[in-house]
Amino acid sequence: MSGAIDWLLLAEFSLVGLLSGGVLALIALGFVLVYKGTRVINFALGEFMMVGAYLFWTANVFLALPWWAALALTLAGVAALGALVERFVLRPLAGQPVISIVMATIGLGAVLHGLAEAVWGGANLSLPELLPRKPLLLGEILLPGQVLWSFALAVALIAAFTAYFRWSKDGVSMRAAASDPVTAYAMGIDVRRTQRLTWMFAGVTGAVAGIIVASMTSLSPSLGTVALGVLAVVILGGLDSIAGAIVAGLIVGLLESLTVAFVGGQARDLVPYLVVLVILMVRPYGLFGTRDIERL
Amino acid sequence: MTAALSVENLEVVYHHTIQVLRGLSLEVPERGIVALLGANGAGKTTTLKAVSGLLPLENGAIGGGGIRFRGERIDHVAPHRLARRGIVHVREGRRVFEDLTVQENLVAAANALAGRAAQPDFALVYGYFPRLAERRRQLAGYLSGGEQQMLAIGRALVAEPALMLLDEPSLGLAPLVVEEIFGIIARINAERGVAMLLVEQNAMAAFGIAAYGYIMESGRVVIDGPTARLVNDPDVQRFYLGYGEQTTEVASFRDVKHYKRRKRWLS
Ligand SMILES: Nc1ncnc2c1ncn2[C@@H]1O[C@H](COP(=O)(O)OP(=O)(O)O)[C@@H](O)[C@H]1O
Ligand SMILES: [Mg+2]
Numbered sequence: 001m002s003g004a005i006d007w008l009l010l011a012e013f014s015l016v017g018l019l020s021g022g023v024l025a026l027i028a029l030g031f032v033l034v035y036k037g038t039r040v041i042n043f044a045l046g047e048f049m050m051v052g053a054y055l056f057w058t059a060n061v062f063l064a065l066p067w068w069a070a071l072a073l074t075l076a077g078v079a080a081l082g083a084l085v086e087r088f089v090l091r092p093l094a095g096q097p098v099i100s101i102v103m104a105t106i107g108l109g110a111v112l113h114g115l116a117e118a119v120w121g122g123a124n125l126s127l128p129e130l131l132p133r134k135p136l137l138l139g140e141i142l143l144p145g146q147v148l149w150s151f152a153l154a155v156a157l158i159a160a161f162t163a164y165f166r167w168s169k170d171g172v173s174m175r176a177a178a179s180d181p182v183t184a185y186a187m188g189i190d191v192r193r194t195q196r197l198t199w200m201f202a203g204v205t206g207a208v209a210g211i212i213v214a215s216m217t218s219l220s221p222s223l224g225t226v227a228l229g230v231l232a233v234v235i236l237g238g239l240d241s242i243a244g245a246i247v248a249g250l251i252v253g254l255l256e257s258l259t260v261a262f263v264g265g266q267a268r269d270l271v272p273y274l275v276v277l278v279i280l281m282v283r284p285y286g287l288f289g290t291r292d293i294e295r296l
Numbered sequence: 297m298t299a300a301l302s303v304e305n306l307e308v309v310y311h312h313t314i315q316v317l318r319g320l321s322l323e324v325p326e327r328g329i330v331a332l333l334g335a336n337g338a339g340k341t342t343t344l345k346a347v348s349g350l351l352p353l354e355n356g357a358i359g360g361g362g363i364r365f366r367g368e369r370i371d372h373v374a375p376h377r378l379a380r381r382g383i384v385h386v387r388e389g390r391r392v393f394e395d396l397t398v399q400e401n402l403v404a405a406a407n408a409l410a411g412r413a414a415q416p417d418f419a420l421v422y423g424y425f426p427r428l429a430e431r432r433r434q435l436a437g438y439l440s441g442g443e444q445q446m447l448a449i450g451r452a453l454v455a456e457p458a459l460m461l462l463d464e465p466s467l468g469l470a471p472l473v474v475e476e477i478f479g480i481i482a483r484i485n486a487e488r489g490v491a492m493l494l495v496e497q498n499a500m501a502a503f504g505i506a507a508y509g510y511i512m513e514s515g516r517v518v519i520d521g522p523t524a525r526l527v528n529d530p531d532v533q534r535f536y537l538g539y540g541e542q543t544t545e546v547a548s549f550r551d552v553k554h555y556k557r558r559k560r561w562l563s
Contacts (some may be wrong), residue, residue: 095355169403176393176404182353183391187451188379188408 012141013261014254019147021253022154023212027230028237028245029158030205035239036178037198040090040101041231044109045206046224051112052078052207053214053223054120057127067130074211075204082203086196109224116221127215150212157208158246161201174198229272236279251275298367299323300459300491301347305361308342308351308515316342318515319361322493324459326366329485329492331506331523333499333536339515340495341388344461347493348385349375365459379408382458386451388467388495390444394437398428401436401447408455421450424480442473449477453484459491460484466498474498478505499536503527511536 027045034042042048055077059070089108093101131149135142165171177184177194184191206227214223233252237244255271301324308317316339324330334340345351347363353375363371365383379385393401399418406416422429425446431439436447445465452460465481466474482505485492496502503509503523510520511532519532526532 169406172396172400172403173407175396175400179393179395180391182350183387183393184404185353185375186348186350186379186385186387187405188376188384188410188455189404190376190407 008140009261010258012143013257015138015141015143016147017254017257018250019143019151019253020257021250022151023209023249024226024230024252025246025249026154026157026205026209026212027227028234028249029161029242030202030209031227031231031234032239032242032245033161033198033205034202036242037174038086038090038178038195039098040105041239042202043102043105043228043231044085044112045202045231046227047109047112047116048078048081048203048206048224049210049213049227050116050219050221050223051081051210052203053127053210053219054116054125055207056211057120057125057214057219060128061125067128071211074207078203078207079200082199082201083196086199090195090199091192113221113224120221122221125219127211127219130211130215146216150216153208153212157205161205162242170194170197229269232272232276236276299364300326300328300366301493302364303343303347303361304364306343306346306358306363307360308339308346308356309359310354310356312357315359316356316515317346320512320516321361322510322517322520324491324493326491327485327489328508329482329494329506331499331502331509332493332495332512333497333502333509334512336497338512340512341463342515343512344385344463344493344495346371348383348461349373349378350385376407379455380411382456383461384408384452384455384457384459385461386448386463386465388463390441390448392436392439392444392447392451394435396436397433398436398439398447399432401451402454405451405454408457412456414456416454417456418454421453424453424484425450442469442477445469445473445477446480449481449484453488457490459493462492462494464495464497466496466501474501481505499532 027049030045030048031042034040034045052074055074056070059065059073060067063070065073085108089104090101093104129146131146131153133145135145136148137143165175173184173189174194174197176187177189177191178198181191184194210223213226230249230252233248234245237248252272252275255275256268259267259271301322303320303322306317306320307315309315320339320343322330322332322343332340332343342351342356345354345356346358347370349370351357358371362369365378365381370378370381370383373381375385393404396404402416402418402421409416422432427443428446428450431443436444439447449462449465462481465477469477478501481492481494484490485505494502494506503526506523508521509523509526510517511526512518519526519529521529527537
């Protein structure tokens with residue numbers, strides 16, 4: 001090694017970090033969808049991830065269903081969970097101060113956490129390895145197969161959602177309802193339905209992210225804590241910007257990976273919060289968001 | 297023949313306390329254009345919100361009276377259902393979906409056709425408003441004020457309405473643009489047979505296309521009649537058309553002596 005920096009190591013950790021940021025971007029998308037669609041910050045998104053992963057474990061490991069059937073059941077389950085939350089937690093709170101709604105989602109997270117512990121126990125479970133391990137060699141850089149595939153999955157899902165919002169009639173209606181619900185109602189849009197759909201989609205993105213994370217690490221009731229760090233950075237990207245969410249996910253992935261490489265594993269969880277602190281001092285409205293800060 | 301819209305003794309309260317409409321009554325005949333005029337804060341927008349069902353979304357409630365659409369009671373029907381039945385509200389301030397394109401605004405408006413056999417006729421909208429056709433892929437937020445008003449009316453047109461509620465379509469627009477838009481509103485009425493309740497501050501523009509007018513003050517109608525008669529009424533001229541003698545003696549239309557008005561109606 002000639003200089004103080006090992007360039008190869010830097011390149012490898014940067015790439016791995018960006019790639020593992022794909023899943024984080026998926027989580028970020030879950031926050032942004034719900035915020036854009038219903039002006040609510042869903043603090044329970046991490047618990048949606050966790051519940052999704054447990055549902056998948058139950059179907060795939062406990063009931064020994066093939067992975068695709070287990071996945072279908074899981075997605076149906078979390079979509080139903082999202083719809084129920086919208087109907088029985090958020091709709092009764094419509095028109096209440098933002099802080100009450102935020103507290104309700106935090107409370108919901110705690111309830112889901114407790115339920116998961118009661119049903120599945122607090123011990124670590126493990127999902128089968130769903131993603132191929134075969135690494136990719138780029139010159140001298142080695143990219144682990146799981147990281148690569150998780151990135152590909154996340155990109156595919158984000159692209160699918162983006163296309164849906166851009167081109168489908170329901171997607172257009174959801175965007176209209178998100179930007180001006182009262183006018184949307186006057187145009188014949190069933191805004192309650194678009195809001196329910198929004199929560200169902202957020203459940204689905206959360207569950208997929210949860211399954212990916214659990215299959216690469218392990219499954220416990222605290223699986224969802226990773227979402228909080230992502231949220232911190234999403235707020236930076238601007239809660240209503242999908243592009244911001246993607247960038248936020250990639251940044252967290254990159255910085256976490258570099259921290260692990262050059263500082264040590266313990267510092268890793270601090271990274272998102274440090275980033276937030278620094279950027280908020282420079283750009284209080286986030287990197288991409290609208291100046292809508294009073295809603296936070 | 298039953299009216300397209302009839303409002304009877306409507307009372308509206310905001311936040312359970314602030315009474316804004318106090319027994320308002322009006323009618324819009326099928327295929328007719330009716331103007332609803334009045335000063336700022338009189339309750340014109342509130343009247344439209346009551347008809348289109350938006351009131352509960354803004355902390356308002358109907359406290360008395362009733363609203364009928366083609367003879368059927370429609371108070372307490374959800375707004376998206378009213379839109380699907382053919383009542384569309386073009387809201388004050390245009391309210392286009394700014395981060396959607398022109399075309400996407402129209403696609404969103406096609407939700408009002410849900411449950412009807414009709415397919416959205418975007419060509420019809422672009423026929424009335426060729427300038428929107430040129431800008432169909434642009435974000436609505438970047439349109440000029442006049443173009444945004446055209447888009448707001450175009451969205452309503454997609455819904456194949458039986459009744460259009462238009463809230464101050466002239467607001468903030470240059471006189472030439474107002475003339476153009478009012479011309480198109482009149483054409484839509486004549487060619488599509490759409491009944492219209494037209495709220496305006498610009499009384500001259502409204503009288504130009506409406507057959508009948510209501511003037512309201514503090515939540516009730518103070519004078520109404522065919523527009524041909526209203527334009528020649530000295531009190532209407534003084535208070536709403538901005539000519540006649542400048543006077544500060546009478547603070548409001550209601551202060552004009554009752555018998556004086558009555559006499560003229562009877563003559
Ligand atoms: N959402 C609301 N909450 C409370 N008061 C309102 C609300 N909307 C309108 N008002 C009040 O009702 C009155 C009539 O308003 P509006 O119907 O908008 O009048 P106009 O359209 O004739 O100018 C005003 O005094 C206004 O302040
Ligand atoms: Mg008004």
